Amino acid sequence: MYDVLVVGGGPAGLSASIYASRYNLKVLLVSRETGGQISDADKVCNYPGFVEVSGFELASKFAEHARKLGVKIKDAEVVSVRRDDGFFVVETEDDMEFKAKSLILAPGKVKRKLNVNGEAEFLGKGVSYCATCDGPFYRERTVVVVGGSDAATTSALLLSRYANKVYVVYRRAKLRSMPSWVTMVKNTKNIEVIYSTIVSEIMGENFVNSVVLDGPEGKREMNVDGVFIEIGGVPQVSLAKELGVKLDQSDHIVVKPNQSTNVRGVFAAGDVTTGSDGFQQVVTAAAEGAIAARSAYRYVEGDER
Amino acid sequence: MYDVLVVGGGPAGLSASIYASRYNLKVLLVSRETGGQISDADKVCNYPGFVEVSGFELASKFAEHARKLGVKIKDAEVVSVRRDDGFFVVETEDDMEFKAKSLILAPGKVKRKLNVNGEAEFLGKGVSYCATCDGPFYRERTVVVVGGSDAATTSALLLSRYANKVYVVYRRAKLRSMPSWVTMVKNTKNIEVIYSTIVSEIMGENFVNSVVLDGPEGKREMNVDGVFIEIGGVPQVSLAKELGVKLDQSDHIVVKPNQSTNVRGVFAAGDVTTGSDGFQQVVTAAAEGAIAARSAYRYVEGDER
Numbered sequence: 262m263y264d265v266l267v268v269g270g271g272p273a274g275l276s277a278s279i280y281a282s283r284y285n286l287k288v289l290l291v292s293r294e295t296g297g298q299i300s301d302a303d304k305v306c307n308y309p310g311f312v313e314v315s316g317f318e319l320a321s322k323f324a325e326h327a328r329k330l331g332v333k334i335k336d337a338e339v340v341s342v343r344r345d346d347g348f349f350v351v352e353t354e355d356d357m358e359f360k361a362k363s364l365i366l367a368p369g370k371v372k373r374k375l376n377v378n379g380e381a382e383f384l385g386k387g388v389s390y391c392a393t394c395d396g397p398f399y400r401e402r403t404v405v406v407v408g409g410s411d412a413a414t415t416s417a418l419l420l421s422r423y424a425n426k427v428y429v430v431y432r433r434a435k436l437r438s439m440p441s442w443v444t445m446v447k448n449t450k451n452i453e454v455i456y457s458t459i460v461s462e463i464m465g466e467n468f469v470n471s472v473v474l475d476g477p478e479g480k481r482e483m484n485v486d487g488v489f490i491e492i493g494g495v496p497q498v499s500l501a502k503e504l505g506v507k508l509d510q511s512d513h514i515v516v517k518p519n520q521s522t523n524v525r526g527v528f529a530a531g532d533v534t535t536g537s538d539g540f541q542q543v544v545t546a547a548a549e550g551a552i553a554a555r556s557a558y559r560y561v562e563g564d565e566r
Numbered sequence: 567m568y569d570v571l572v573v574g575g576g577p578a579g580l581s582a583s584i585y586a587s588r589y590n591l592k593v594l595l596v597s598r599e600t601g602g603q604i605s606d607a608d609k610v611c612n613y614p615g616f617v618e619v620s621g622f623e624l625a626s627k628f629a630e631h632a633r634k635l636g637v638k639i640k641d642a643e644v645v646s647v648r649r650d651d652g653f654f655v656v657e658t659e660d661d662m663e664f665k666a667k668s669l670i671l672a673p674g675k676v677k678r679k680l681n682v683n684g685e686a687e688f689l690g691k692g693v694s695y696c697a698t699c700d701g702p703f704y705r706e707r708t709v710v711v712v713g714g715s716d717a718a719t720t721s722a723l724l725l726s727r728y729a730n731k732v733y734v735v736y737r738r739a740k741l742r743s744m745p746s747w748v749t750m751v752k753n754t755k756n757i758e759v760i761y762s763t764i765v766s767e768i769m770g771e772n773f774v775n776s777v778v779l780d781g782p783e784g785k786r787e788m789n790v791d792g793v794f795i796e797i798g799g800v801p802q803v804s805l806a807k808e809l810g811v812k813l814d815q816s817d818h819i820v821v822k823p824n825q826s827t828n829v830r831g832v833f834a835a836g837d838v839t840t841g842s843d844g845f846q847q848v849v850t851a852a853a854e855g856a857i858a859a860r861s862a863y864r865y866v867e868g869d870e871r
Binding site for chain 1: 577580581584585587588589590611612613614615616617624627628630631634635744745746749823824825842843845847849850852853854855856857860861863
């Protein structure tokens with residue numbers, strides 16, 4: 262029996278575990294992989310205290326911090342959750358069950374799919390959701406990044422170090438990434454941004470050959486060797502739904518300022534929530550985790566406010 | 567003319583500056599000293615990513631991060647602020663004036679005084695508000711720590727390494743510090759907690775000799791060589807008041823989820839605000855700073871939401 266079971270091993274879940282252990286709570290973190298989406302980031306330059314660090318290294322530091330404080334980490338996906346006599350029972354993919362007095366849901370998001378023809382067919386054959394992982398395969402090639410957020414601009418900047426040419430295709434008329442990244446994109450000679458345009462099809466034979474662009478002047482085909490899709494994330498809310506946790510229209514978990522949800526004993530933190538005014542950063546996820554841990558502690562101690 | 571002027575050099579102000587510079591805003595941070603209250607902390611064990619770091623070192627890392635991103639830091643106290651034609655004009659103690667389109671107030675708190683006889687008289691002669699600074703002067707002496715929060719327990723733990731005996735005098739029946747600190751206090755042989763008791767007077771000749779304790783069994787005098795006062799902080803809101811910024815009953819700046827205040831163009835972050843469900847940690851202050859910077863950016867760009 263655990264005091265707190267944390268679902269998710271990104272910055273929010275790891276921070277929640279760090280704080281829960283500082284509260285002397287018995288805490289288990291269950292996650293398919295520690296690090297979360299940040300692990301795929303080439304560079305993180307805005308987590309205060311680290312001028313520049315790879316996402317993988319930052320995630321590793323969070324995980325080390327949690328482990329040093331005695332947090333148990335179970336590497337497995339949670340497949341279901343149920344209430345049982347006031348407690349929560351979490352089942353993992355390897356058919357194990359864990360019982361806890363409270364839950365902190367911090368499952369984050371998974372990369373959103375384009376949902377176009379060719380996307381599934383060419384996955385791993387020119388289609389990628391991770392520039393950090395797959396960028397080095399595209400030396401002296403031509404690639405396209407789909408999207409206009411921080412993930413898209415930073416992926417384009419990374420790819421520009423390998424590829425001869427990087428196109429950024431974005432459906433809006435203006436990038437909505439941090440201005441410092443936008444400036445860097447504009448100052449990088451082998452990056453070209455194609456605005457107000459979508460990728461409507463991915464084509465090839467054994468491997469990607471081209472994409473169909475659909476823009477202000479209609480459709481046209483463009484030859485590319487790789488397609489990197491960075492169009493945001495989908496909140497992972499299947500467990501939240503099983504528990505009857507309230508979601509907003511965009512499927513984020515609705516949290517109060519103390520990170521509690523509408524279900525007693527269930528707290529949430531990180532990209533999956535409506536918290537931090539929707540600003541999804543490592544530091545805001547970590548802060549939400551800390552606040553959630555304090556609320557879980559108060560709940561477990563019978564000191565709800 | 568600056569886009570954003572940040573008042574305060576603690577974790578909130580430094581994080582706000584880091585984010586503001588990532589937004590390519592022209593940013594000036596004005597602060598009497600960089601680091602804020604955290605600089606006095608002997609150990610910080612819960613800022614995710616750093617298993618254990620001195621408060622001074624952590625504050626230095628934040629400041630280095632801001633400087634590397636090009637943030638200008640002016641070491642001076644702000645003495646007044648006024649509105650002028652839609653802009654803010656900030657005056658510093660050395661009679662300089664700085665003009666900015668928006669303000670982020672992150673002045674933090676200063677240590678609360680006990681307001682008892684002898685406190686002012688023996689300041690620096692046995693009375694201290696900083697165990698990290700003054701602890702080493704009390705080797706093999708007897709000291710008392712007044713308070714029961716994290717600042718009090720961590721000060722007691724630090725002092726226990728120097729002093730022969732450390733008393734913690736707290737007005738409540740239970741310490742309200744992180745349970746991990748409380749456990750350490752209870753396991754430290756030369757620390758003794760005196761509950762439900764206040765220090766009502768500090769006495770001595772050239773130097774502190776004793777304190778008067780007022781507890782369940784009445785008043786008694788106890789011989790001590792040093793008195794460390796750790797009873798929380800007072801929000802620094804004189805500038806906020808000049809600007810007509812709304813405060814709550816306990817004098818914290820009332821902020822919306824985007825860290826805006828009731829005054830257009832004025833944002834706030836850190837211990838001085840009502841944000842983060844009142845949980846005042848380095849990580850929550852840093853997150854509030856990040857959110858405030860985004861809101862200031864939107865305000866400066868004419869993109870308020």
